[in-house]
Amino acid sequence: MEKSTKVKFNQIRIPALARVEGHGNITVEVLKGKVKDVKLNIPEGPRLFESLVIGKTPEEATSIVPRICAICSVSHRYAAIRAFERALNYKETKATHQLRTLMHYGEMIESHALHAFALALPDFVGYPSAIAMVDKFAPQILKALKLKKFGNLVMEVTNARWTHGENATVGGFGLAPTHKQLFDIKWQAQELIADAEEMVELLRNLSYPTSMEDGIVFMCLKPPTDQYGFVGDRVLISTGEEHPIEKYKELSNERVVEHSTSKRCRYNDRPYVVGALARMNLLGERLRGRAGECFKRCYSLSWIRNPLYGNLAQAIEILYSLEHIPQLIDSILKKIKTLETDAKIQKQPTGTGKNVGAVEAPRGTLYHYYEVNRGIVTGANLVIPTTQNFDSMETHIRVAAQNLLANIENKPLAALTAQERKDIELIFEMIVRSYDPCISCSVHMVEVK
Amino acid sequence: MANNVYLPEPMRIVRRYDLIDDVRFFQVRPLEMERALQLNYLPGQFMMVSLAGVGEAPFSISSTPSRPGLLEFGIRKVGIITEELFKLKENEVIGVRGPFGNGFPIDKFEKKDLIIVVGGLGAVPLRSLLLYTLDNRDRFGRIFFLYGARRPAEMLFRREFMELKSREDLHSMLTVDKDDTGRWTEQVGLVTALFKNLKDIDPQNTYATVCGPPVMYKFVIDEIIKLGIPKHQILMTLERRMHCGVGKCGHCVIGSIYTCMDGPVFSYWDVMHMKDLI
Amino acid sequence: MNKPKVGFYNLSGCSGCLLTILNCENQLLDVFNGAEVVSFLMAQSNNVEKELDIAFIDGSVTTDEQEEFLHELRPRTKKVVCLGSCSCYGGVQAMENEKGTWLKRFNKVYGKKPFKVVKPFESKPVDAFIPVDYYLPGCPIDADQFLYNYARLLRGLPADVPKTPVCLECKWHENECLLLKDKLCLGPVTSAGCKAKCPSHNLPCIGCFGPADESNLTSEFSLLKEKGYTFPEIERKLRLFGGVKFIKQFKSLWKKAQK
Amino acid sequence: MKVLKLKKHNLNDYLDSLRVWGEVYGPVKQGEKYIYGQLDDLSKLDTKMLRTILPVKKFLMPPKFNTFTFDENKYKAELENIPNRIVFGVHPCEIHGLLILDKFFLERFPDPFYGERRRKTAILGLSCVPDDKCFAKSTNTHYVESGFDLAFNDLDNYYLVWVGSSLGDDLVRIRLDLFEEDIKEKDLKHYMEWRNWRDSQYKLNVNLTAMPDIMELNYSSPVWDELGDKCLSCGACSMVCPTCPCYNMSDQIRPSQFTGKRERTWDSCMFKQFALVAGGHNFREARSQRVRLWYTHKLKAFITEFGKAACIGCGRCIDTCPVDINVKTVVKALKGGK
Numbered sequence A: 001m002e003k004s005t006k007v008k009f010n011q012i013r014i015p016a017l018a019r020v021e022g023h024g025n026i027t028v029e030v031l032k033g034k035v036k037d038v039k040l041n042i043p044e045g046p047r048l049f050e051s052l053v054i055g056k057t058p059e060e061a062t063s064i065v066p067r068i069c070a071i072c073s074v075s076h077r078y079a080a081i082r083a084f085e086r087a088l089n090y091k092e093t094k095a096t097h098q099l100r101t102l103m104h105y106g107e108m109i110e111s112h113a114l115h116a117f118a119l120a121l122p123d124f125v126g127y128p129s130a131i132a133m134v135d136k137f138a139p140q141i142l143k144a145l146k147l148k149k150f151g152n153l154v155m156e157v158t159n160a161r162w163t164h165g166e167n168a169t170v171g172g173f174g175l176a177p178t179h180k181q182l183f184d185i186k187w188q189a190q191e192l193i194a195d196a197e198e199m200v201e202l203l204r205n206l207s208y209p210t211s212m213e214d215g216i217v218f219m220c221l222k223p224p225t226d227q228y229g230f231v232g233d234r235v236l237i238s239t240g241e242e243h244p245i246e247k248y249k250e251l252s253n254e255r256v257v258e259h260s261t262s263k264r265c266r267y268n269d270r271p272y273v274v275g276a277l278a279r280m281n282l283l284g285e286r287l288r289g290r291a292g293e294c295f296k297r298c299y300s301l302s303w304i305r306n307p308l309y310g311n312l313a314q315a316i317e318i319l320y321s322l323e324h325i326p327q328l329i330d331s332i333l334k335k336i337k338t339l340e341t342d343a344k345i346q347k348q349p350t351g352t353g354k355n356v357g358a359v360e361a362p363r364g365t366l367y368h369y370y371e372v373n374r375g376i377v378t379g380a381n382l383v384i385p386t387t388q389n390f391d392s393m394e395t396h397i398r399v400a401a402q403n404l405l406a407n408i409e410n411k412p413l414a415a416l417t418a419q420e421r422k423d424i425e426l427i428f429e430m431i432v433r434s435y436d437p438c439i440s441c442s443v444h445m446v447e448v449k
Numbered sequence B: 001m002a003n004n005v006y007l008p009e010p011m012r013i014v015r016r017y018d019l020i021d022d023v024r025f026f027q028v029r030p031l032e033m034e035r036a037l038q039l040n041y042l043p044g045q046f047m048m049v050s051l052a053g054v055g056e057a058p059f060s061i062s063s064t065p066s067r068p069g070l071l072e073f074g075i076r077k078v079g080i081i082t083e084e085l086f087k088l089k090e091n092e093v094i095g096v097r098g099p100f101g102n103g104f105p106i107d108k109f110e111k112k113d114l115i116i117v118v119g120g121l122g123a124v125p126l127r128s129l130l131l132y133t134l135d136n137r138d139r140f141g142r143i144f145f146l147y148g149a150r151r152p153a154e155m156l157f158r159r160e161f162m163e164l165k166s167r168e169d170l171h172s173m174l175t176v177d178k179d180d181t182g183r184w185t186e187q188v189g190l191v192t193a194l195f196k197n198l199k200d201i202d203p204q205n206t207y208a209t210v211c212g213p214p215v216m217y218k219f220v221i222d223e224i225i226k227l228g229i230p231k232h233q234i235l236m237t238l239e240r241r242m243h244c245g246v247g248k249c250g251h252c253v254i255g256s257i258y259t260c261m262d263g264p265v266f267s268y269w270d271v272m273h274m275k276d277l278i
Numbered sequence C: 001m002n003k004p005k006v007g008f009y010n011l012s013g014c015s016g017c018l019l020t021i022l023n024c025e026n027q028l029l030d031v032f033n034g035a036e037v038v039s040f041l042m043a044q045s046n047n048v049e050k051e052l053d054i055a056f057i058d059g060s061v062t063t064d065e066q067e068e069f070l071h072e073l074r075p076r077t078k079k080v081v082c083l084g085s086c087s088c089y090g091g092v093q094a095m096e097n098e099k100g101t102w103l104k105r106f107n108k109v110y111g112k113k114p115f116k117v118v119k120p121f122e123s124k125p126v127d128a129f130i131p132v133d134y135y136l137p138g139c140p141i142d143a144d145q146f147l148y149n150y151a152r153l154l155r156g157l158p159a160d161v162p163k164t165p166v167c168l169e170c171k172w173h174e175n176e177c178l179l180l181k182d183k184l185c186l187g188p189v190t191s192a193g194c195k196a197k198c199p200s201h202n203l204p205c206i207g208c209f210g211p212a213d214e215s216n217l218t219s220e221f222s223l224l225k226e227k228g229y230t231f232p233e234i235e236r237k238l239r240l241f242g243g244v245k246f247i248k249q250f251k252s253l254w255k256k257a258q259k
Numbered sequence D: 001m002k003v004l005k006l007k008k009h010n011l012n013d014y015l016d017s018l019r020v021w022g023e024v025y026g027p028v029k030q031g032e033k034y035i036y037g038q039l040d041d042l043s044k045l046d047t048k049m050l051r052t053i054l055p056v057k058k059f060l061m062p063p064k065f066n067t068f069t070f071d072e073n074k075y076k077a078e079l080e081n082i083p084n085r086i087v088f089g090v091h092p093c094e095i096h097g098l099l100i101l102d103k104f105f106l107e108r109f110p111d112p113f114y115g116e117r118r119r120k121t122a123i124l125g126l127s128c129v130p131d132d133k134c135f136a137k138s139t140n141t142h143y144v145e146s147g148f149d150l151a152f153n154d155l156d157n158y159y160l161v162w163v164g165s166s167l168g169d170d171l172v173r174i175r176l177d178l179f180e181e182d183i184k185e186k187d188l189k190h191y192m193e194w195r196n197w198r199d200s201q202y203k204l205n206v207n208l209t210a211m212p213d214i215m216e217l218n219y220s221s222p223v224w225d226e227l228g229d230k231c232l233s234c235g236a237c238s239m240v241c242p243t244c245p246c247y248n249m250s251d252q253i254r255p256s257q258f259t260g261k262r263e264r265t266w267d268s269c270m271f272k273q274f275a276l277v278a279g280g281h282n283f284r285e286a287r288s289q290r291v292r293l294w295y296t297h298k299l300k301a302f303i304t305e306f307g308k309a310a311c312i313g314c315g316r317c318i319d320t321c322p323v324d325i326n327v328k329t330v331v332k333a334l335k336g337g338k
């Protein structure tokens, strides 16, 4: 897909990252045994979403922004809805909130199952793809697919489609799910918990390379209650700080770099990490039930140094979401008679205001900020998880490169055997993949004034 | 359900060869002999030919019921189904159901003179009629067979029709618009030019049947009318899109007419008084 | 029999159409077993670029690199199939096309000193660069429609997509017509195939499957005007997903409307 | 014909008891409209319904269904899994629609897919009161003598129930205890009063008797062009019309094996590709030609073929077409004779 740029003698280059969403490539330059430069190049075409939403109604904008990325389209939709509702002073009803939470769980399950089991897992067991794994790992792959399918079902029931459903919008839902649909989801969720736990065990028992380990700063949204969760209006940082999401700009500090159509972020001039691993590190103690047990069993200090545990963190989040669905649905079903009206879209948004809304996308904290003037969007700014993670990915690749080269006595690159080169490249790819990057997401989001 | 009109019956391709460049001859027969013996149809009727996974399309029967046990088709490659049919080899199995349509009113032709006018692919259904009348020669009056093709290479069943020329009980006239081979022994000119050779026509006792490309109808019918043949004794076959063959899917509807059941054979009078027919 | 060789590619888009394929969990093995999948960057890493029977492309064209790729792909590929409204019509990112505002918007987003990795331009559909054999529209494509056509294409049959408007499927689902309730529904001018998802949820169709085969825009416009919608409002809605195809259609309408 | 009485408050119990025979369907409110929905919960039943969005034809030839499954060239008709169904609440005009479909599908070349569903669907009629879009009186379809298994006539606090078939009789016997058999003089009087009152409720009159001639004369009328300009080609009219039977066929196969199904879906002559044939010739390219065919077929051709128009006066097209092309407006435009 990419231009076949010649690999220079002092470079390790991965021309096209596979099993990630979007287009990226890695170049690592080494000079006299020292890693000189690490670049995660992003040549993804820009689509200028921030300018597309200008002049549209909040509803239209809510339909446009999920198209930034299919894999986290629900999170984009949800973040946009939250931003618009905060800007225009809408209060979501309890029923609406519950259905949105359910929808969000659906995305977490689907997205995590796709990433952890179908995109990341093959590396650990030496296969080019999940499909290729079927020969030896058929039961596991089928379980993974079942979980993924279930996530899709939840999104379809709540949001009308697997991807880019239009049902959830500013003010509520077009149509609420039926008793039967909800009950079916509850039923299936209960059944899948055991499978999810088994998948956690599968990932726990893999051997995790350590060559890239390095201290990391983590960030995630702080759930309003003392439980685990995926939305909130405040941000927790592993340094112990806590900030309101309104300070998202100071937290992310986006900047343009030459080698990427995606911007880059830092906090206090340090790379930081968002996503499942960040949430586990910051909130894992809050997990209860089987997810809590799994967390206790799996967690170790490596989690704050090694991004590869992100995959395991995702598996635990699948379990967490599955465990919470039955009780969430029970509470929705209690008021099923009025669900349809309770969750119905309130009036059309016509007001004026500006605000930010944030949700935890599967890959991390996602901020949407909008300005609305009499029902028309006049300003937008979106900060995407993958954008926030890029600098950290580069840092880990740098550490890994240095360590791996040291392991083979800092041979000049030209002297590497094909196998040695391949092994190094695999680690680089595993690092990038562990962040579950969503590259098309990352590309388009910067402020328009 | 014993009689499901939609159920394709498996038939084996026994023979298959190119009639002309893009028209292929298919001879098929049911898998079992018992069933083959029961095949019954009229000249002018058609069958729905099915290719599982591809679809179904109507094709006129080109064989004659007087030679039982086989069905013959002449199929032009024009689209999806026909293209796939062309990929089939002898001994492969296709689905066939039918016969459908009204067919030619053979009984009315009894003892009458018959003028069969063919253009291009129209030879497919009218060959059935021609062979049928020849096989039952004593039931009919004089038979005139007029066939026009663009070039010798575009004449369907050319050898077969050439051989028929030697029959004394048939007035067969073959013509091409243009002879690009230099070896064409028959007429050159439009099919309408052949009409001057028709002598002593008794219009009330003559039926004319026409099948060919749409452009041909107008001119040929003018000639037939000039002979004085009544409009209801001029018969032609029409084509429409069809998905069922039994007057249900609606695609072949013209006004109140279902081409598949009320046709495909229509009289000139039908065509004149029913709007949209052609 | 040799399995057909197929490749799945992604240009600028949300990858939702490729994701839709990966979302066919029950048929996934079928999809990968029915063909030799030689390239599918999003799903596997042992990709090779070689002669192809069918290339499926999702996403629109927005960089020089992608343009070069298409020119490299076409000669080695028998059939090129566009997946989704991005590759078919330019996608949501083409909604402002032909207004001449692209550069301004680009500079606003990236500033004066942007990246160097690629040369970007305004979003265009794939057929602006290479001939395309078949189009499966939708934002994203419909899984059943993909599976149906995938099987057809593997067998060498042409793609078969609905040519009728959304209203057909909408009536199958027995929805109250939103247009009759004075909502701005694009169902009558939008291609079917989505199973009328939005109207089935009380939401007007926003046209994500792009223009229907025969869209009577003139009549839709005058109907909506009667209901109190303004021309720019209607145009804005149509532009959301209709991409270059609708934009061409308005041009003539604009002229008529201004008369 | 046997006539019985059923107290209104017994209706739900009765319908509930019919589940021993099959799935029970009836009018259910959907937004501001009605549909025939499954009555798993009888409280959803709404007997005040006017017209449903889709007519009962949706049970007899669903919008999309498989006709055959196949592998290579073995076809197996899908006729086995059709459930027994009871559809309650079918208005007289619609039963007339069924009679038309019966003629169409069951006489020449019987269609087993329709036939089997028809056989397994019990039709329980229900009397109705017209709104301003009904014109069944003009089409003489506001009463019905056959085509149903039971027909319920709403008389204040009880129903008069006509038993129209041997199946209907069986269905009554499931809860014979709920019915009363002695029809009294006063019931008859009651019924006649109701009839007179109800006949007086028809506000819309659309006279179709002269249509064959009028359509013939209007063949080249500019009315068709005007309608063609307006028509959205959305096909909604055909979907909702109780007598529109047209369909399409398509074969579906699996990517990795040769098995598949032959699917049948509703089609409409309002669509451009309806009369398109190989080589690209389209017999009805212009929308005006298609609108003309639609109305010619309903209001003229059917009369030629079956002796009566294929319009039953249910008002669905009036209720459905976004641009107001329907039997009422078309007939008016043609008679206005521009």
Ligand SMILES: Cc1cc2nc3c(=O)[nH]c(=O)nc-3n(C[C@H](O)[C@H](O)[C@H](O)COP(=O)(O)OP(=O)(O)OC[C@H]3O[C@@H](n4cnc5c(N)ncnc54)[C@H](O)[C@@H]3O)c2cc1C
Pocket (backbone or CB within 6 Å): B046, B055, B056, B057, B058, B059, B060, B061, B073, B074, B075, B076, B077, B078, B079, B080, B081, B082, B083, B121, B124, B125, B238, B239, B240, B241, B242, B243, B264, D276, D277, D278, D279
């Ligand atoms: C009564 C009758 C007799 C015919 N006899 C012959 C014959 O003897 N030899 C021959 O070569 N052709 C004949 N045809 C035409 C033949 O049916 C079409 O060429 C064929 O359907 C094309 O199918 P396709 O899939 O290859 O083309 P496509 O254009 O790819 O067809 C697409 C679809 O349209 C329908 N369709 C397209 N064109 C026609 C058409 N003209 N008639 C009916 N359905 C159509 C088909 O059902 C098909 O599903 C006859 C048609 C009719 C109606």
Ligand code: SF4
Pocket (backbone or CB within 6 Å): C166, C167, C168, C170, C171, C175, C176, C177, C178, C179, C180, C185, C186, C187, C188, C196, C199, C204, C205, D234, D236, D322
């Ligand atoms: S709601 Fe929209 S899609 Fe449905 S029938 Fe009405 S106009 Fe068509």
Ligand code: SF4
Pocket (backbone or CB within 6 Å): A166, C139, C166, C190, C191, C194, C195, C196, C197, C198, C199, C204, C205, C206, C207, C208, C209, C210
């Ligand atoms: S109804 Fe319209 S907007 Fe909604 S999914 Fe279908 S085509 Fe897309």
Ligand code: SF4
Pocket (backbone or CB within 6 Å): D230, D231, D232, D233, D234, D235, D236, D237, D238, D270, D320, D321, D322, D323, D324, D325, D326
């Ligand atoms: S007449 Fe009306 S309902 Fe019928 S296709 Fe035209 S616009 Fe649609």
